[in-house]
Amino acid sequence: MDKKELAQRFSKKIKDLCPEREVRAIHVCGTHEQAITRYGLRSLLPDNFDLKMGPGCPVCVTPARVIDRAIKLARKGLTLATFGDMLNVPGSSSSLSDAKSDGADVKVVYSVNEAIKIAKKIDNDLVFLGVGFETTAPSNAAVLERGVPSNFSILTCHRLIPPAMELLVNLENVNFDGFIAPGHVSTIIGEDPYEKFVSEYDMSTVIAGFEPLDILFAVLKFVKQIDEEIIQLENAYERAVRPEGNIKAKEALNRVFKVVDAEWRGIGEIEDSGLRLKDEYSKFDARKKHDVTLEESRDVHPGCICHLVLTAQKTPKECNLFKEKCTPQNPYGPCMVSEEGECNIWYQYGERP
Numbered sequence: 001m002d003k004k005e006l007a008q009r010f011s012k013k014i015k016d017l018c019p020e021r022e023v024r025a026i027h028v029c030g031t032h033e034q035a036i037t038r039y040g041l042r043s044l045l046p047d048n049f050d051l052k053m054g055p056g057c058p059v060c061v062t063p064a065r066v067i068d069r070a071i072k073l074a075r076k077g078l079t080l081a082t083f084g085d086m087l088n089v090p091g092s093s094s095s096l097s098d099a100k101s102d103g104a105d106v107k108v109v110y111s112v113n114e115a116i117k118i119a120k121k122i123d124n125d126l127v128f129l130g131v132g133f134e135t136t137a138p139s140n141a142a143v144l145e146r147g148v149p150s151n152f153s154i155l156t157c158h159r160l161i162p163p164a165m166e167l168l169v170n171l172e173n174v175n176f177d178g179f180i181a182p183g184h185v186s187t188i189i190g191e192d193p194y195e196k197f198v199s200e201y202d203m204s205t206v207i208a209g210f211e212p213l214d215i216l217f218a219v220l221k222f223v224k225q226i227d228e229e230i231i232q233l234e235n236a237y238e239r240a241v242r243p244e245g246n247i248k249a250k251e252a253l254n255r256v257f258k259v260v261d262a263e264w265r266g267i268g269e270i271e272d273s274g275l276r277l278k279d280e281y282s283k284f285d286a287r288k289k290h291d292v293t294l295e296e297s298r299d300v301h302p303g304c305i306c307h308l309v310l311t312a313q314k315t316p317k318e319c320n321l322f323k324e325k326c327t328p329q330n331p332y333g334p335c336m337v338s339e340e341g342e343c344n345i346w347y348q349y350g351e352r353p
């Protein structure tokens with residue numbers, strides 16, 4: 001049986017099992033949204049099954065204040081290295097790309113290791129702006145433990161997915177039955193952090209891989225739980241996710257970072273949802289090493305509804321600026337910048353049916 005036939009078979013089973021009432025699931029992963037939208041998976045689901053995306057794009061949730069700080073550091077004369085997407089993320093009033101156009105030394109890198117290689121070749125102080133969820137934080141922890149040049153420091157903006165999922169559960173106007181949990185993040189954190197969604201909130205939670213068939217398989221498990229009224233945590237991505245996660249990566253994170261309350265762009269502060277460098281690493285902490293004065297920041301620009309898109313309250317096409325004032329070539333809001341942003345994905349691959 002080829003993949004298309006298998007997808008049709010999953011689709012039929014999902015439709016057969018799905019109760020007549022509206023069933024709602026939220027996933028929190030840009031890669032999931034890419035597969036769902038690109039391969040039209042929503043068209044294979046029953047009309048009464050609503051699958052939305054939550055805050056699963058690390059670029060999108062990076063607060064404007066962090067971008068503003070990076071811009072200030074770059075304009076102050078430091079070398080600023082970061083991933084390509086970060087250049088176009090709007091800060092409060094400008095972007096790193098604007099700073100680069102004005103002559104600031106802003107370099108695009110593909111990894112923290114590349115940033116370190118650059119730091120070794122220059123005399124200037126280099127700041128690496130490192131954003132991401134539990135998946136990218138371990139590589140930053142590893143390089144700091146191995147040792148970095150004295151002119152290197154890191155401006156971290158790492159966010160943790162389970163606390164953001166819990167925020168969604170507690171939002172009054174977001175009603176749903178459970179989560180399709182992210183495969184990448186789960187390879188690091190394992191299954192345990194999701195247990196509370198079942199035990200405390202009575203929500204189905206199924207960990208999913210990234211192939212279209214992986215996602216359909218996870219949705220089938222999800223619908224089966226609803227149909228049988230057996231709410232539980234299931235791992236539908238066993239080939240990559242171990243129950244305990246990646247113990248070495250988790251230990252490295254614990255040695256280098258501490259968990260702190262953290263701001264999510266347009267969403268506000270979420271308890272215990274961010275990572276900051278521990279005091280032992282403060283000489284590599286750009287926030288402590290390079291002082292800058294920041295004005296009041298602005299996460300949400302007039303007309304942009306990214307904060308509502310990120311919390312599964314609205315879809316990109318409910319934004320008046322979608323495809324008009326806001327495009328990947330000229331992003332007005334953060335969700336249009338990255339390939340993991342929902343507005344960008346809908347623009348690239350078409351809107352959900």
Ligand code: SF4
Binds near residue numbers: 306309320326327337
């Ligand atoms: Fe924000 Fe643009 Fe998406 Fe509208 S289309 S929500 S302005 S990113």
